[in-house]
Amino acid sequence: MAKQPGSVFVSLYFMVLGILLVVSAGMLAIGVRELASSSDPSQSMFYVLIGTSGLAITLYSIWQIQSKTKGLKIQVAKVVTVLECGSCHKKVTRNFKEGDYVYGTGEKCGSCGSDAPMTITDVFAEKPPQKKTTL
Amino acid sequence: MQLPALQQQDNPIGIIMNLVFLAMFFVFVVWGQRIQLTISLRDVEYALSRLKIMRDEARRAAVENLKRIGKSDKDPTYYVDRYLEYVFIPPVTMDPAGVVWKYDHLIGVTEDRVKDEVKAIAPAANEAQQFNLQNLLEVAQVLNTYYRVIRHYYIFGKKTASYFMIIQIQMLLPQIMREAEALLGAVHAFTYGHPIGDGAGALVAARFMHGRETKEVAKDTVLGETDIEGRRVLVVKSKGPGGTVGRPGDAVSAIIKKRRGISTVLMVDAGLKLEGEKSGEIFEGIGAAIGGIGTEKFKIEEAATKKKVPLYGIIIKMSTQEAVTPITKEIAEGIELAVQRVKEVIKERTKIGDLVLLVGVGNTMGIGQ
Numbered sequence: 001m002a003k004q005p006g007s008v009f010v011s012l013y014f015m016v017l018g019i020l021l022v023v024s025a026g027m028l029a030i031g032v033r034e035l036a037s038s039s040d041p042s043q044s045m046f047y048v049l050i051g052t053s054g055l056a057i058t059l060y061s062i063w064q065i066q067s068k069t070k071g072l073k074i075q076v077a078k079v080v081t082v083l084e085c086g087s088c089h090k091k092v093t094r095n096f097k098e099g100d101y102v103y104g105t106g107e108k109c110g111s112c113g114s115d116a117p118m119t120i121t122d123v124f125a126e127k128p129p130q131k132k133t134t135l
Numbered sequence: 136m137q138l139p140a141l142q143q144q145d146n147p148i149g150i151i152m153n154l155v156f157l158a159m160f161f162v163f164v165v166w167g168q169r170i171q172l173t174i175s176l177r178d179v180e181y182a183l184s185r186l187k188i189m190r191d192e193a194r195r196a197a198v199e200n201l202k203r204i205g206k207s208d209k210d211p212t213y214y215v216d217r218y219l220e221y222v223f224i225p226p227v228t229m230d231p232a233g234v235v236w237k238y239d240h241l242i243g244v245t246e247d248r249v250k251d252e253v254k255a256i257a258p259a260a261n262e263a264q265q266f267n268l269q270n271l272l273e274v275a276q277v278l279n280t281y282y283r284v285i286r287h288y289y290i291f292g293k294k295t296a297s298y299f300m301i302i303q304i305q306m307l308l309p310q311i312m313r314e315a316e317a318l319l320g321a322v323h324a325f326t327y328g329h330p331i332g333d334g335a336g337a338l339v340a341a342r343f344m345h346g347r348e349t350k351e352v353a354k355d356t357v358l359g360e361t362d363i364e365g366r367r368v369l370v371v372k373s374k375g376p377g378g379t380v381g382r383p384g385d386a387v388s389a390i391i392k393k394r395r396g397i398s399t400v401l402m403v404d405a406g407l408k409l410e411g412e413k414s415g416e417i418f419e420g421i422g423a424a425i426g427g428i429g430t431e432k433f434k435i436e437e438a439a440t441k442k443k444v445p446l447y448g449i450i451i452k453m454s455t456q457e458a459v460t461p462i463t464k465e466i467a468e469g470i471e472l473a474v475q476r477v478k479e480v481i482k483e484r485t486k487i488g489d490l491v492l493l494v495g496v497g498n499t500m501g502i503g504q
């Protein structure tokens with residue numbers, strides 16, 4: 001999105017942020033220096049105050065922009081399939097394979113050697129979505 | 136308020152500060168709303184760029200899966216792009232009598248058309264996969280609609296510099312973005328055919344229907360018969376494992392018409408929870424528990440009212456996100472709870488020997504019978 005109609009505003013915004021950053025830092029420096037030497041602490045305190053809040057606002061804005069441009073994240077859950085053997089009723093949980101569906105048939109039972117394939121009784125997302133992929 | 140710096144008139148920095156404050160005062164008085172507008176526009180612009188990314192991703196997934204599953208020699212991109220711009224033109228409601236049947240007809244036509252086109256563009260897909268591809272296309276289409284509508288208001292608000300236009304759309308954004316994110320999450324589920332939260336009702340019906348003989352009673356809707364606690368129970372669900380909601384309304388009215396002496400209609404559906412409620416919780420109520428545009432609900436209510444059959448609903452609560460993503464552990468537990476609850480309700484509300492109609496409503500993707 002380089003040719004956005006709002007890109008003029010965006011660059012202006014960054015310019016203002018930059019100026020604010022420099023001015024705030026300067027104010028803070030003056031304030032701190034005067035606080036050490038001056039006989040009027042209220043004025044230097046005022047500079048320190050303005051300088052710190054200016055810095056805070058600027059850094060907050062930058063952080064906000066940064067977090068917004070980090071990109072879109074979609075959560076992909078790990079889905080598992082539960083199969084049950086018709087003859088020995090043993091339950092097996094394994095990763096979901098494409099084509100699996102509840103009350104569909106899976107592979108043969110490994111423990112009793114029955115010829116009939118196992119029945120899928122459940123398909124669900126094992127854990128709350130945790131793996132994140134960035135688009 | 137007396138600012139210390141403002142008193143230092145002899146100090147050059149003080150004078151500058153004074154001027155700056157004065158200038159800022161004027162800037163905010165004159166351009167205050169303009170600044171607000173710019174900030175709001177930035178918010179909408181950000182949401183818009185995200186919606187575009189989501190739309191493009193859903194579109195890419197649709198094209199990729201049509202190629203992967205369909206194995207057609209034709210490139211599906213053109214078809215997908217055309218589908219994204221399809222519009223449903225709703226019937227006029229000035230004279231509302233009979234509008235349900237008009238909707239019903241138009242929805243049927245739309246479904247058939249999309250089904251035929253998917254069949255043509257993805258010849259290698261089996262029936263279930265065709266349904267899933269249709270769902271995937273629908274997701275991309277809805278995301279495209281969101282994108283287009285937000286873009287419209289964004290550009291319109293910007294052109295007219297209308298603050299109120301922009302704050303209205305800004306107000307709706309959290310809800311829209313949440314739904315859009317849920318839909319994007321659904322892309323993965325529709326790609327592989329995972330059972331989704333919305334299929335909770337269908338899965339409850341499948342629990343009762345499994346192992347019984349089934350027959351198709353309405354388009355993409357099956358009926359099975361079983362016995363629970365001495366009652367004859369007719370179980371209806373959409374035909375799995377393809378992603379479809381079937382036509383439960385047609386099924387219920389056909390069954391009520393054909394089978395005499397149905398004492399109760401019991402419906403199980405997934406419902407949206409309110410913030411603060413737990414996922415997988417069971418709610419009960421009276422009435423037709425079914426969502427959607429309203430045509431199927433209308434048919435069920437009509438049929439039940441005509442024969443004076445009581446309608447009970449059991450709802451499994453979940454969020455928008457959970458409704459379109461793979462069934463979670465909590466919802467799976469809710470489904471088993473609902474199965475127990477169905478048995479209890481049948482025991483409490485009907486007598487031995489009664490005929491009960493149980494309808495499992497929802498998208499049955501990944502759920503057979």
Ligand SMILES: [Zn+2]
Binds near residue numbers: 085087089110111114
């Ligand atoms: Zn076995």
